[in-house]
Amino acid sequence: MAELAPPGPVGAGATSGRTVPKRRYAAIEVRDLEKTFRIPRQQVNTFKERALHPFRRARYEELNVLRGITFDVLEGEFFGIVGRNGSGKSTLLKCLAGIYRSDAGSIRVAGRISPFIELGVGFNPDLTARENVVINAVMMGLTPREARARFDQVLEFAELQDFVDLKLKNYSSGMQVRLAFAVMVQSGAEILLIDEVLAVGDAAFQQRCFDEFLRLRDEGRTIVLVTHDMTIVDRFCHRAMLITGGEIETIGAPGQVGARYLERNFEAMSQRSETTQESSVAGASAEIAEIWVENDAGMRVETVPHGQPLHLHARIDVHGRVQEPIVDIWVDDENGARVFATSTRPWPEAPPAEAGQSLHVRVDLDNRLAGGRYHIGCSLLSGSATLAVVALVNRHKPFVVYGSSHVFGLVAIDHELHVDRESSA
Amino acid sequence: MSVETGAALPRAREIHGPAAYGGGWRRFWHLTWLIAVTDYRLTYFGSVLGYLWALMRPLLLFGVLYVVFSKFLRFGDTIQYYRDLLLINIVLYTFFSEATGNAVRSVVNRESLVRKMHFPRMVIPLSVVVTSMLNLAANLVAVLVFILIDGVKPRWTWLLIPVVLLLLVAFTAGIAMILSALYVSYRDVQPIWAVFTQLIFYGTPILYVIDTVPSQLQKVLMANPLAALLEQTRKWLIDSGAPGFVQAAGGFPWWLIPVVILVFVCTFGLWLFNHEAPRIAERL
Ligand SMILES: Nc1ncnc2c1ncn2[C@@H]1O[C@H](COP(=O)(O)OP(=O)(O)OP(=O)(O)O)[C@@H](O)[C@H]1O
Ligand SMILES: [Mg+2]
Numbered sequence: 001m002a003e004l005a006p007p008g009p010v011g012a013g014a015t016s017g018r019t020v021p022k023r024r025y026a027a028i029e030v031r032d033l034e035k036t037f038r039i040p041r042q043q044v045n046t047f048k049e050r051a052l053h054p055f056r057r058a059r060y061e062e063l064n065v066l067r068g069i070t071f072d073v074l075e076g077e078f079f080g081i082v083g084r085n086g087s088g089k090s091t092l093l094k095c096l097a098g099i100y101r102s103d104a105g106s107i108r109v110a111g112r113i114s115p116f117i118e119l120g121v122g123f124n125p126d127l128t129a130r131e132n133v134v135i136n137a138v139m140m141g142l143t144p145r146e147a148r149a150r151f152d153q154v155l156e157f158a159e160l161q162d163f164v165d166l167k168l169k170n171y172s173s174g175m176q177v178r179l180a181f182a183v184m185v186q187s188g189a190e191i192l193l194i195d196e197v198l199a200v201g202d203a204a205f206q207q208r209c210f211d212e213f214l215r216l217r218d219e220g221r222t223i224v225l226v227t228h229d230m231t232i233v234d235r236f237c238h239r240a241m242l243i244t245g246g247e248i249e250t251i252g253a254p255g256q257v258g259a260r261y262l263e264r265n266f267e268a269m270s271q272r273s274e275t276t277q278e279s280s281v282a283g284a285s286a287e288i289a290e291i292w293v294e295n296d297a298g299m300r301v302e303t304v305p306h307g308q309p310l311h312l313h314a315r316i317d318v319h320g321r322v323q324e325p326i327v328d329i330w331v332d333d334e335n336g337a338r339v340f341a342t343s344t345r346p347w348p349e350a351p352p353a354e355a356g357q358s359l360h361v362r363v364d365l366d367n368r369l370a371g372g373r374y375h376i377g378c379s380l381l382s383g384s385a386t387l388a389v390v391a392l393v394n395r396h397k398p399f400v401v402y403g404s405s406h407v408f409g410l411v412a413i414d415h416e417l418h419v420d421r422e423s424s425a
Numbered sequence: 426m427s428v429e430t431g432a433a434l435p436r437a438r439e440i441h442g443p444a445a446y447g448g449g450w451r452r453f454w455h456l457t458w459l460i461a462v463t464d465y466r467l468t469y470f471g472s473v474l475g476y477l478w479a480l481m482r483p484l485l486l487f488g489v490l491y492v493v494f495s496k497f498l499r500f501g502d503t504i505q506y507y508r509d510l511l512l513i514n515i516v517l518y519t520f521f522s523e524a525t526g527n528a529v530r531s532v533v534n535r536e537s538l539v540r541k542m543h544f545p546r547m548v549i550p551l552s553v554v555v556t557s558m559l560n561l562a563a564n565l566v567a568v569l570v571f572i573l574i575d576g577v578k579p580r581w582t583w584l585l586i587p588v589v590l591l592l593l594v595a596f597t598a599g600i601a602m603i604l605s606a607l608y609v610s611y612r613d614v615q616p617i618w619a620v621f622t623q624l625i626f627y628g629t630p631i632l633y634v635i636d637t638v639p640s641q642l643q644k645v646l647m648a649n650p651l652a653a654l655l656e657q658t659r660k661w662l663i664d665s666g667a668p669g670f671v672q673a674a675g676g677f678p679w680w681l682i683p684v685v686i687l688v689f690v691c692t693f694g695l696w697l698f699n700h701e702a703p704r705i706a707e708r709l
Binding site for chain 1 (some may be wrong): 437438439441442443448450452455456459460463467498536537539540541542543563610612613614617642649703704706707
């Protein structure tokens with residue numbers, strides 16, 4: 001297809017076991033790209049207003065959406081773009097596709113581009129599938145004759161042969177996406193720009209898309225994919241890029257970028273709901289002064305990766321004597337279900353906690369929690385005659401676990417999975 | 426991180442963002458034609474009467490106006506071939522008002538296309554004009570049959586009619602581009618233009634002929650390029666004794682006014698649309 005240079009390190013994304021494109025030139029070359037939207041503060045959108053305020057200078061708010069974007073996508077590379085909502089991914093893709101004009105910087109592209117921007121390629125709802133497909137293919141640079149010749153393939157790929165002459169407005173949204181995806185794939189363009197394709201497809205279609213991704217990748221097409229699904233990034237991408245607030249945060253191996261993305265995501269999430277303290281027993285002789293989560297390096301964190309050691313800490317200040325103290329510490333999930341709890345209950349002949357003492361509780365564990373949000377809680381009980389709660393902090397200190405894409409259920413317990421086959425013949 | 430790239434990128438081209446035209450004239454034309462034809466089919470073959478309806482619209486208008494102005498008001502008694510004149514005028518005016526009226530919202534109506542695909546933006550208003558041209562062509566066939574039956578003698582000047590039509594299309598396209606570009610930012614363009622088309626209907630010699638108008642007013646009316654085109658059609662197609670636009674405008678240099686206006690509208694339309702095109706997608 002093109003000259004084959006000796007396989008070399010292609011960026012940091014050369015993950016093992018994945019065929020890395022051997023061609024060395026960039027299919028897309030972006031340099032210092034910048035995009036600013038001007039949002040009029042006092043909207044003048046009629047002539048009437050214009051006539052009433054002829055000298056009002058339109059004042060604009062400048063929204064700097066992309067800054068200093070510089071990257072390359074090699075020919076034949078499957079390149080993922082991830083980032084939080086509103087970080088500028090779609091805007092970047094639209095600049096690449098030539099739909100928005102950038103304000104500074106340059107974009108160079110080698111090959112024909114086929115865009116798939118935000119669930120569709122721009123269909124006219126009043127036209128039938130046939131007409132829409134032909135018009136779109138011509139927009140992508142085919143002649144009308146070529147477009148008509150490919151029409152059957154497109155329909156076959158989308159599995160919509162029975163709906164050829166149905167108007168697009170009578171299609172379900174999933175069917176429209178299938179058609180759009182089929183047009184994009186079948187247009188034969190060398191470079192595909194895909195923005196969130198899988199959101200509305202059904203399971204069978206998603207599987208088809210995955211198969212198609214693999215096929216296109218093996219075919220050597222260049223693909224730029226925007227997605228929020230890290231498993232897709234992990235599975236398909238040679239390299240990925242994380243955009244945060246309109247700037248490139250990292251470019252590199254998909255796993256690394258995906259983990260960083262999740263970290264960013266959940267950081268913001270746990271900041272949003274800082275410390276929802278529920279209860280502390282009033283006038284008690286002890287108080288849970290502090291409760292926190294540490295990673296293995298001894299740093300206090302709010303986001304923890306799955307599969308790494310995790311340390312739960314609590315500090316209890318004792319103000320009055322507590323007989324037979326018992327410490328409980330636990331982890332609740334978002335719905336309040338107790339995922340894990342431990343206790344000092346069989347703590348024989350525990351000396352009473354004296355006023356002025358401070359108890360430091362620490363639990364070391366391997367983080368087997370599935371991705372999601374959790375809270376830790378802690379309590380101090382007095383077990384002398386009857387069990388009495390001395391101090392309690394419930395649903396305290398939320399934290400977030402990320403990066404456990406293969407855990408179904410609440411926890412991942414160490415296990416081995418075997419499937420044995422016996423033939424009865 | 427950077428990736429070393431080869432010395433020269435093969436086939437690499439710069440992406441400049443959207444423009445009014447570009448991407449090759451073949452593609453431009455293919456697209457315009459394709460969109461125009463599908464739109465034409467959609468409007469006229471979607472309904473039961475189809476093509477008949479396309480013909481009926483100007484004919485009905487003609488029928489009503491003819492009865493009112495010719496039979497009741499005795500308007501055209503002194504004008505030779507009044508009904509033929511009225512018919513051709515209505516057909517040409519219908520083309521103009523239909524094309525410009527549909528063009529106003531065309532870009533906004535195609536929002537999903539504009540926001541998701543890269544293609545020369547001027548295709549959109551132009552395809553609206555081409556759709557109306559298809560309609561015009563169908564109507565002109567009917568006109569031709571009608572005036573031949575009515576006894577108008579074919580003359581060599583009929584061969585010049587395409588020149589008039591070409592100028593009419595250019596004028597219409599110029600206005601279509603201005604309107605569609607303005608509508609993106611000013612949403613009251615549509616009602617304003619609707620009023621304007623009414624004014625143009627009465628301010629253009631459609632129901633009457635220019636020589637029945639006081640001569641001072643003639644000069645004013647003839648500044649309108651549409652009036653000039655209709656008067657010239659009258660001279661070349663129907664009545665060789667008619668003044669034609671040069672004489673009706675009052676001779677040199679007055680006849681230059683409609684010409685200059687026509688040229689101005691076309692260039693301004695091109696300029697404006699070209700100027701707005703790169704930002705249309707983000708303003709929608
Ligand atoms: N046409 C526009 N005019 C003004 N602002 C815009 C326009 N398009 C996008 N923006 C702004 O640019 C920012 C980036 O939007 P963009 O659609 O690129 O985000 P995104 O990364 O694709 O997000 P998501 O994950 O939700 O798809 C947002 O703050 C958005 O409000
Ligand atoms: Mg987006």
